[in-house]
Amino acid sequence: MASTKVKGIVLGGTNVKEKDKIIKLYTLEKGPMSVTLKGVRGDKAKYKAAKEIFCFGDFVIEEGKNYSIVTSVDIIDNFYMLSNNIERYYEACAILDIVSKVATEPNTALFIEILEALKTLCYDEVGKYNVIDKFLISIFKAMGYNFITENCSSCGGKLGAKYLNLEIGEIVCPACKKTNSLPISDACFNALKILSNTEYDKLPTINFSLLIGNQVHYLLTTNYEWRTGYKVLSIV
Numbered sequence: 001m002a003s004t005k006v007k008g009i010v011l012g013g014t015n016v017k018e019k020d021k022i023i024k025l026y027t028l029e030k031g032p033m034s035v036t037l038k039g040v041r042g043d044k045a046k047y048k049a050a051k052e053i054f055c056f057g058d059f060v061i062e063e064g065k066n067y068s069i070v071t072s073v074d075i076i077d078n079f080y081m082l083s084n085n086i087e088r089y090y091e092a093c094a095i096l097d098i099v100s101k102v103a104t105e106p107n108t109a110l111f112i113e114i115l116e117a118l119k120t121l122c123y124d125e126v127g128k129y130n131v132i133d134k135f136l137i138s139i140f141k142a143m144g145y146n147f148i149t150e151n152c153s154s155c156g157g158k159l160g161a162k163y164l165n166l167e168i169g170e171i172v173c174p175a176c177k178k179t180n181s182l183p184i185s186d187a188c189f190n191a192l193k194i195l196s197n198t199e200y201d202k203l204p205t206i207n208f209s210l211l212i213g214n215q216v217h218y219l220l221t222t223n224y225e226w227r228t229g230y231k232v233l234s235i236v
């Protein structure tokens, strides 16, 4: 079997046999991978911390024809403190769920962005949804949807009142909106721009009102559902 070393983030896993676990990794070098951790559910298992969601480290993997086995792990960070705050824990889970649904290829920018998002959620005092909302804006951009624009995506005219056309995933003017398009208030649009233009380590300086924060999150999660057919995980 060929041995390979990758940097990976654990997105989740499934228990198999008595003490094994198959974990899903998003790796820098190869994108998504499913790998087996042998005997890792035993109390004294050497790499048991590596089976947990969020774990980020260097994984050495023996790649076989049908399945791949982790032979060693060097943990860089397991973002353990996320489990101290249920809201941030769920936000971080939701981000990794999005990765597991949409990321099919290696993508260095995405890999770095996942780590920045987890770091911010774990170590900074950041407003609810700001991290996942910034992450969603990036995902849409990477999918090719231009979200933050002053012109209607359908007619090209200057935008006054703005609507999100869910069918095309872009912002349109009142004349081009459809019946199921979502209105975007100026405050909400402004918040989208701020999130898009602020680096993760500066997100703690942002403070939206509860109303605007919820509006932005609703808009982005609804758009995600329309674009992918999946729901964003939530606490309820």
Ligand SMILES: [Zn+2]
Pocket: 152, 153, 154, 155, 156, 157, 172, 173, 174, 175, 176
């Ligand atoms: Zn228009």
